[in-house]
Amino acid sequence: MRAAIYYGPKDIKIEEIPVPEIKKDEILIKTLRIGVCPTDIRYYSGLRGESTFDNPKFTRGPDTFGLSGHEVVGKVYEVGTDVRDFSVGDLVTHETFTYCGVCKYCRAGLINLCERKLDIARGYAEFIRIPARYAYKLNEKVKIKNAPFAEPLAVVIHAVKKVPQKNLAIIGAGPMGLLMALYGIHIGKKVVLLEQKQERIEFAKKMGFEQVLSSQEVDIIEAKSIFKNDIFGIISSVGGGKAIQLAIELTSGPVVIFGGTYPPESINVDLNAIHYSEKILTGSTDHVISDMLESIKLIEEGDLPLEKLITGEYAFAELNNAFNSIISGNEMKVQILF
Numbered sequence: 001m002r003a004a005i006y007y008g009p010k011d012i013k014i015e016e017i018p019v020p021e022i023k024k025d026e027i028l029i030k031t032l033r034i035g036v037c038p039t040d041i042r043y044y045s046g047l048r049g050e051s052t053f054d055n056p057k058f059t060r061g062p063d064t065f066g067l068s069g070h071e072v073v074g075k076v077y078e079v080g081t082d083v084r085d086f087s088v089g090d091l092v093t094h095e096t097f098t099y100c101g102v103c104k105y106c107r108a109g110l111i112n113l114c115e116r117k118l119d120i121a122r123g124y125a126e127f128i129r130i131p132a133r134y135a136y137k138l139n140e141k142v143k144i145k146n147a148p149f150a151e152p153l154a155v156v157i158h159a160v161k162k163v164p165q166k167n168l169a170i171i172g173a174g175p176m177g178l179l180m181a182l183y184g185i186h187i188g189k190k191v192v193l194l195e196q197k198q199e200r201i202e203f204a205k206k207m208g209f210e211q212v213l214s215s216q217e218v219d220i221i222e223a224k225s226i227f228k229n230d231i232f233g234i235i236s237s238v239g240g241g242k243a244i245q246l247a248i249e250l251t252s253g254p255v256v257i258f259g260g261t262y263p264p265e266s267i268n269v270d271l272n273a274i275h276y277s278e279k280i281l282t283g284s285t286d287h288v289i290s291d292m293l294e295s296i297k298l299i300e301e302g303d304l305p306l307e308k309l310i311t312g313e314y315a316f317a318e319l320n321n322a323f324n325s326i327i328s329g330n331e332m333k334v335q336i337l338f
């Protein structure tokens with residue numbers, strides 16, 4: 001099979017390697033499409049410091065390729081002898097991380113915080129081996145373009161649930177920010193988007209979002225007047241101290257830190273501001289099982305116009321071009337076709 005192997009920052013090669021052999025409890029998925037996640041780009045460009053090869057947070061094995069492709073849709077090609085719930089030909093997606101099921105977090109249903117959690121990084125290959133317990137079946141009627149959104153949408157659902165207010169502000173109108181906005185509106189929230197880049201503001205407006213503000217200095221005044229009239233929760237879909245400082249300044253929160261910050265950064269927080277305004281600062285990472293099930297249901301029912309986020313579809317052989325186009329800022333969501 002062909003797989004994209006990481007050799008160093010911005011150095012990947014598509015090579016012929018053996019199809020992975022599955023264990024008794026595993027399934028082999030023939031990849032159909034993969035959505036490119038910002039995390040994949042961080043690994044590709046070396047922003048995360050190391051590839052997934054030497055990262056202790058990732059699963060090991062001959063089918064670890066150094067990239068973190070995980071927004072997968074594919075068809076079951078082979079099932080292990082102990083697998084009961086999947087058959088050859090089933091349309092599936094899968095969990096992006098393993099969880100032990102027995103630690104205090106897993107027992108509380110918080111699999112995203114599992115103490116033995118490992119990322120499964122087996123995308124960007126024609127076949128993916130995965131324990132069946134981490135796979136989810138998809139209805140055959142699902143729009144195939146929408147299926148790779150199962151994981152990012154689950155992650156977004158997890159974050160949006162941390163905001164009890166009807167008013168939701170989102171910093172960053174990139175693919176994740178817009179996904180948050182789509183879901184927020186779907187569940188009846190009033191959404192305000194804040195974005196730095198003019199092209200992304202235009203893109204969001206074209207998608208039909210009404211309140212899209214520039215997060216540049218001038219428009220912050222306008223943002224502040226909006227925030228004055230209502231109580232808002234904020235999710236920062238982007239990392240970086242500047243975005244979080246702005247969020248803390250704009251509202252009592254919750255301020256949900258959703259985007260990772262690379263390289264890592266710290267901010268100064270005025271403790272009295274937190275004390276006297278009961279500010280809530282929290283984070284959101286990955287998703288729990290109920291988020292994934294909700295995401296899959298929304299995708300199967302075609303409730304969200306997810307395909308509008310896709311700006312590029314590239315053949316697997318064009319993976320380098322796809323990644324570089326994202327880095328140049330030319331894309332919103334990109335999918336790789338196998």
Ligand SMILES: [Zn+2]
Binds near residue numbers: 039070
């Ligand atoms: Zn992702």
Ligand SMILES: [Zn+2]
Binds near residue numbers: 099102105
């Ligand atoms: Zn656990």
